[in-house]
Amino acid sequence: MTDSVQAYLESKRTVDDRALNRRVWSRLADELAACARGQDQPVRIVEVGAGIGAMVARLAAWDALPPCVSYRAVDVDAGSIAFAKANLPTWLESAGYAVERTADGLVARRDDRCLLEVTLETADAFSIADEADAVIAAAFLDVVDLERALTTLPELARDGGVLYAPITFDGGTAFSPVDPLDETIERLYHRHMDELRDQPGSSRAGRRLMTRLPAHGHDVLAAGGADWLVSPHDSGYPADEAAFLRHLLETIDGALTDYSSEALEPAARERWVERRRRELERGEFVLVAHHLDVLARV
Numbered sequence: 001m002t003d004s005v006q007a008y009l010e011s012k013r014t015v016d017d018r019a020l021n022r023r024v025w026s027r028l029a030d031e032l033a034a035c036a037r038g039q040d041q042p043v044r045i046v047e048v049g050a051g052i053g054a055m056v057a058r059l060a061a062w063d064a065l066p067p068c069v070s071y072r073a074v075d076v077d078a079g080s081i082a083f084a085k086a087n088l089p090t091w092l093e094s095a096g097y098a099v100e101r102t103a104d105g106l107v108a109r110r111d112d113r114c115l116l117e118v119t120l121e122t123a124d125a126f127s128i129a130d131e132a133d134a135v136i137a138a139a140f141l142d143v144v145d146l147e148r149a150l151t152t153l154p155e156l157a158r159d160g161g162v163l164y165a166p167i168t169f170d171g172g173t174a175f176s177p178v179d180p181l182d183e184t185i186e187r188l189y190h191r192h193m194d195e196l197r198d199q200p201g202s203s204r205a206g207r208r209l210m211t212r213l214p215a216h217g218h219d220v221l222a223a224g225g226a227d228w229l230v231s232p233h234d235s236g237y238p239a240d241e242a243a244f245l246r247h248l249l250e251t252i253d254g255a256l257t258d259y260s261s262e263a264l265e266p267a268a269r270e271r272w273v274e275r276r277r278r279e280l281e282r283g284e285f286v287l288v289a290h291h292l293d294v295l296a297r298v
């Protein structure tokens with residue numbers, strides 16, 4: 001991973017804010033609240049593939065957390081965890097928390113009754129142990145081996161805990177304005193996720209989750225679409241979303257260059273990518289990517 005991964009994850013925050021399925025989100029908040037009512041210790045949350053800590057900041061800012069929470073955020077990428085350590089305090093302060101840094105994270109307080117303890121840890125999600133009330137895996141199950149994840153991640157939760165897997169990619173990438181090459185680009189880009197790229201993962205992880213969770217004995221409590229829609233407004237793209245689109249176009253271009261010229265003419269690819277870059281700079285490019293948010297009892 002390069003430095004730009006953290007910039008990408010930061011630019012993705014507002015895109016995810018819009019996309020997250022509010023029905024699934026409310027059910028998660030209800031489950032966390034019920035958990036807090038049923039015990040006298042802090043609600044324990046473990047997040048795997050936590051990136052730069054965007055989800056814990058969002059849960060706090062959107063008042064979805066119970067009063068006392070112990071939150072363990074784990075990512076295999078040390079650069080992202082370092083970025084989270086540097087920036088999460090400010091994000092929580094903007095959400096009205098008073099923050100004290102600790103050796104491995106922070107303690108945040110609000111209204112004298114909310115206590116949020118966060119540890120930020122560089123580790124492989126497949127080699128940790130825990131007994132959490134909730135396990136969160138955001139934009140994660142499509143970049144790892146799904147079967148392995150469905151065997152391992154529920155083990156991080158106590159009996160009756162929940163697994164929340166929002167922004168799980170589900171096999172749809174659309175571009176506007178329409179170009180005759182769009183369908184080919186989409187098909188090859190998705191096939192690259194499934195067959196060619198070095199890292200595991202699946203372009204249809206979302207829908208597979210809907211059948212594989214029950215097959216592993218877990219009830220789906222709530223699920224719904226959580227599509228990214230990035231489009232320009234009068235004054236251009238919101239927040240840092242032009243950078244988000246630039247990064248995504250680079251990722252798509254990188255994937256397409258792995259194909260032989262029989263599968264995709266290099267000149268056709270270059271024309272398509274150049275067209276999209278120009279549209280992006282003019283504020284005309286629109287991207288839609290289909291995801292599912294899923295909450296399950298594990």
Ligand SMILES: C[S@@+](CC[C@H](N)C(=O)[O-])C[C@H]1O[C@@H](n2cnc3c(N)ncnc32)[C@H](O)[C@@H]1O
Pocket residue numbers: 009012048049050051052054074075076077080123124125126137138139140143144167
């Ligand atoms: C697409 S990013 C999502 C990050 C964050 N959840 C978000 O939505 O902004 C996937 C994250 O999973 C992390 N990751 C991938 N494999 C991992 C593993 N085996 N253990 C822990 N983290 C992992 C990557 O480093 C990356 O930060």
